[in-house]
Amino acid sequence: MEPIGEEQQQVILDFVAESMETLESVEPTLIHLGEVSDIEEIKETMDLLFRPFHSLKGGAGFLNFTTIQKVTHSAENLLQVFRSDATRWESKYSEVLIQSCDLLSEMLNQVEEEFHEEGFEEDADELIRQLEDCLDELAQTEELESELSTSSLEQEVGSIPLSEVLSRSAALLRNLIKYSKDTFAEGIFYQEMGILVHELERHYTECVGSEPQTPEDLFPLPDKTASSDKTTSSANDSGEMVEILNASERLKQFITDTLEQLEKIEDIFLVLDKLGGEMDTKDYLDSAFRNFHSIKGNSGFLAVGPMENLSHKAEAVLEGMQAEEIPLDASNIQSILEVVDTLREGVVALSNQKSLNLERFEQALRRLTTLTSDPEKTKLGDILIEMGSVTSGDIEEAVQQQQSPLGDILVQMGKASPSDVEQALQKQSEKKKTGRKSASTAIAPKTQDIRVSLDKLDQLINLVGELVISETMVSQHPALKMKMTELKSLKKVSGQLHRNMRELQEIAMSMRMVPVSSVFRKMVRVVHDTSKKLGKQVELELVGEKSEVDKTLVEQIADPLLHIIRNAVDHGLETPEERQSAGKPPGGKIVLEAQHVGNEVWIIIQDDGKGMNREVILNKAIERGLISEDASPADEEVWKLILEPGFSTAQVVTDFSGRGVGMDVVKKNIEKLRGSVDVRSTMGKGSTFTLRIPLTLSIIDGLLVKVGRGFYVLPTTTIQETLQPEPEKITETMDGKEMLRIREKLLPIMRLDKVYQLQSHINGLSEGMVLVIDQANRRFCLLVDEVIGQQQVVVKSVPETMTHVEHLAGCTILGSGKVGLILDAASLAKKITYKQEKQNREQRVN
Amino acid sequence: MTEEVVENASSNASLVEEEVDEQEGKFLTFPLHKSLYGIEIRFVVEVVIRDSTSEITEVPHMPAYTKGVINLRGKIIPVIDLRARFLLPEIEYDEFSCFVVVNIQGVTTGLIVDTVSGVVSIPKTDIDPSPELDDSTENQFIAGMGKTKNKVYILLNIEELLQKKELDLLRQTSS
Known part of the structure; x- marks a missing residue:
């Protein structure tokens, strides 16, 4: 293999990164395709799917990755069939396309690491064969289906x-x-x-x-x-003698010209789409108009009627846009882009000596017509036709009488009943709504972004953190403080510096934030695979997937989410039969939601399945010794039991879940992120899991305490209260264990100086301060010398050589420049073992 | 931040006794207890004077010679007392105490020494192998004995020093 230059490597890496992103978006779309039946929607989705494959093919071709190119090309071919005729789509084709995605991402992974794609040839050939089989199958049915013989001349x-x-x-x-x-x-x-x-x-x-x-x-x-120069009427053409020409030369010229012009138009409208109304659109529209005009002229010259008509209509729409009668919004731009696509397909069909897909032309033309004429009325008519209540002829008749509302006329004409019109009107308003909705999502600002290496970003964030500390050290320097009263202006600017600093820090922090959508999208696949294997119908709804969390967090919530979702599909949701007998729709529903609540992100997983059975869980918990037999915990406590290690109430161990591992992983991973898990469930109605996760791992609210000469920080979220213990409330057992009575409860006391063998400055318990810590359902008191105060600290990792030190969650630099150690409350809590648990453990050993 | 970089071999030439073009053969030297020591200059990042901001924070459960961590301009690095490491009598830190910050295979560590003397060049020909008395642990830290006109430097095998330390750590944690 030729050695690859650094520049080339960068190009390849960029290509891989981009392609991975595209592929990630393709997968859920494909899965979604399996669920839709609306032809329009399929068609739109096909267009969405086609472009990523196309750009991947282009990139791979450019970089000489022939295998990737071949695979994408075949996939593109298959998609092209459905693009031109969405009715041919069957969900069985999604499987092979998903396989293509998988193979492509595998190849891209290798390319990323080794910069070549060797070794995949066989897999690729196999896949291409499958894709071609699909194509053959489609081609055969096409022949059978077509009413008019459309097979090629030869x-x-x-x-x-x-x-x-x-x-x-x-x-x-x-x-x-x-x-x-x-x-x-x-x-x-x-x-x-x-x-x-x-x-x-x-x-x-x-x-x-x-x-x-x-x-x-x-x-x-x-x-x-x-066709002469007339653009619309072809009625008189039919009577004329058709002369057969040797048109191949002219046709070739026409094809290349038109493709070029279409490309120009496409570019123009893509630019317009991106920039919206913030620029002078005149030049662009003029140019697009000219291009449409020449397409019209050429196709008219060659008498390709549909193309001529369509480009003529497009011309009219552009005129309307120039005159600002037709808004240049996202949906209209989309219409024009569709016209471009349709025309391009037409040209391609001509070059392959195939007939035009007239239905598509008709659709595109209809869409444009709605733009040029009053959209409401035309749409209403269309809806009525769709509903089968009236025929297009009726509508035309009615349109001629356009004086009163179309609905009334139709009713008067006796072609439609009032209820039909009522229904249609309702549908119309719905359509308007959804239309606006889709338009607004399309308009959603396309943020410009650049790729920055995570290392660089972390460096910047670290530096900003440093800057904040330095700033505090300067502005709170004792020398300066003494003079502060004299230097009022200095106080003012230092206040300003402080505010700017805060802002800078916030922005730096937000740079690491990414939307949770990447993880959510993965779940689409998980639900798809799991439900398919289990024979359940499951709909996954994603809500708030744009919510942003720290990048490292996003990576780490993927695993817990996976377990919860699999569990929900496997155990939470019933089979279609069970659901129907319970009076529910056969398809289950899982809602995956992310939302910001204060300094946290809540990820909520809600299913409408059978819910959890309190009795079953309680029995199991008693059997496993997690609770005592006579305990009657609150519901919330009961649900939380399923998060304990080794706890599974599943009757059957399946491929996906039920081995009793999994849910405890959820709890462990989330607690590692300093988050918490909340479970709620209603019998017969379903369960809800709420993962509460801090927005970022790099800044925490901490309580600064001092033991001996060292400073320690505990996350405030773990601390319930701090108090000075009164001597009479302390009980000491004969083996030296100390307990503190806080209201009704006796809590064990843990001395931090003993844990770490430090030299404490206090003599008796009552001289120190006690922090009541609640972690992982264990409460205990932590004794420290002194509590200094609450403050936000930037979390830094423990130096490599010290990672083995127990109970440490990280380090931080305090305002004084000294290093403080951040304690891990969860690991401290593990030192406390309750008698109950000890007994259980013994039982298990026996 | 108020640490002072006393001496960065490349920028401060006044302390250099003898100059050779390459970094190789140059050693940062310092006295410790009764002898003079040298560390190959390519491992040395900087030398930091100990002051109030670089106060050492103790880290529990570490070997006695690891005195804790310091804040090196935002980076938290562990510091090792070389006297303690070599089982020499320890002294109170004073205004001359320095951290020699070394970087070995990406791991930054501070070595606490009484003071630093400067940089000397010792050609390979003037380096003798370490004396073979017995194979006590300390001996493995010696890369060789460097001779100049009237002084002898114990040249430290700094990689071994840290590797040893890590091995010790592992042994400690596993026991």
Whole structure:
């Protein structure tokens, strides 16, 4: 292999990073596709899917990753079929596409590490074969399905018997008459006519004995006279003689020109979409207009009616945009982009000598028409047609009487009942709403971002943290403090410096924040896989996935989430049958929600399954010795028991969950992040897990305490109260264990100086301060020499050589510049063992 | 932050007794107890004078020679007392006490010494192997004995020193 230069490596890494991101977005889309049945939605989704594959193919081609290129190309081919005809989509195809994604990300992983893609050829070939199988399958059904013969010229010409030619000619003429108003259909008829005319000639020449023309000469495009300069009406064309031209040269030119022009238009509108109304759009629109105009002219010249009409309409829309009659908003831009796509497909179809997908043209045209005319009325008509209440003819009739509202007219005409119209109006307003919604999501500001290495970012954040400390050290320097009263102006500027500092720190901190959506999206796949294997119908709803948390946190919540979600699917939700008999819809629902609450992020996982059974859990807990038999804990306590290690009430161990590991991992991992887990459940209604996680790991609110000469910090969240112990409330057992009575409870006392073998400055218990710590359901008192105060501290990692020191969660630099040690309350709590647990452990050993 | 960089080998040439172009063969020297010691200059990041901001914070459960951690301009690094490390009699830290900050394979550590004397160049030819009396632990820390006109320096095998320390730590934690 050739050595790769550093620059090239960077290019490759950028490519990989970008592609990974794209692929990540593709997966949930694919899974989502398996659930939708609305043709429109499928079509839109297909477009969404197509672009990532396309750009991946481009990038791979550029960087010479031929295997990736081949795979994406095949996937693209398959998607192209559905893009041009969404009705062909079946969910079974999503599997092979997901496989493609998987393989691609595997390859990208290797590329990222080793800068080559060798070793995947076999897998890729296998996958490409599968993709091609799908294509073949589709192609076969296409042939069967198509009513009008749309197969290519080469196959047909020269082989149609005279009798069929005659009968088809008759059918064609009939259709021509029937559809003569329908300009969309003309392309296809022209093609058919071309074939038939040729066949007729062939039969004729065979009869008279001369040579037929070769098919290449016969691309069945009619002469320009067929459409002349008129752009809309083609009714009079049908009567004219269709002349077959040797049009291949002209056609080739047309194809390249048009593709170029379409690209220009696309670029323009993508720019417009990004920049919105914040710039002078005139030049852009002018340019786009010119391009549409030439497409119109050329396609008119070649008499490709549908394309001509569509570009003509687009021209009109652009005119409207220039005159500011039609808003240049995201949905309208999308319409134009769709037109571009449709035209491009048309051109591609022409170059492959295939017929145009007229339905698509019709749709695009209809969409544009709604833009140019009054959108409300047209839409209402469309809805009524969709509802099957009226035909398009009725609507046209009604539109001619446009004086009173369309609905009224329809009712008057007796074509629709008042209730139909009522319903349609309701639908219309819904559509408007959803339309606005989709528009607003599309408008959502596209933030410009740059990639920065995490190391650099951490350096910056560290430095800012340092700066904050230095600032405190300067502004609170004793020398300065003495003069402060004299130097009022200094006090003022130092206050300002302090505020700026805070702001700087906040921004620096926010730079590490990323949306939780990346983890949430992974869960889509998890739900998909798990539910499929278990034969359950599950819908996963994501809420608030834009909420941001620290990057390291995002990575670490993935595992706990995975366990909870799998559990919810496996144990929480019932099978469709069970659900139906319980009077619920057969499909279960899981809501995954993230929201900011104060300094925390709450991640809520809610299912509408069968909920947890208090009795079963209690029995199990007693059996495992987690609680005593006569205990009657509150519900919340009961639910929390399932988070204990080794606790699983599942009757069956499945592939996914039920081994009794998992939920304790959830608790452990979340507590490691200084978060907490809350469980709620209602029998028959479902369960809710709430993960409460601090926004960032790098700053905590801590209580600064002193023991001996050392400073220690405890996270305030773990401390319930601080108090000076009164001597009469202290009880000492004969083996030297001390207990403190706080109200009704006796809590064990842990002396920090004893834990760490420090030289304490206090003589008796009552001289020190006691922190009541509640961690992991264990409460105890921590004795320290003195409590200094509450403050925010920046958490730094413990030096490598000291990571083994017990009960340390990190270090921090105090205002004085001294180093403080941050204590891990959870690990301290583990030193306390209750008698109950000890007994249980003994039992288990026995 | 008020630490003073007493001497950074590359920037302060006045302390250099003899100059050789390459970093190799140059040693940061300091007296400790009764002898003179040298550390290869390429391991030395800087020398920091001990003051109020670089006060040592004790870390529990560490070997006696690891005195704790200090704040080195925002970076928290462990500090090792070389006297304690070599089982020499310890003294109270004073205004001359220094931290020699060394970086070995990415791990930054401060070595507490009484004071530093300067940088000397000792060509390879003037370095004798360490005396082979017995194979006590301390001996493994000696890379060689460097000779100049009228002085002898004990040249430290600094990598071994830290590796040893880590091994000790491991042994300690596992027992």
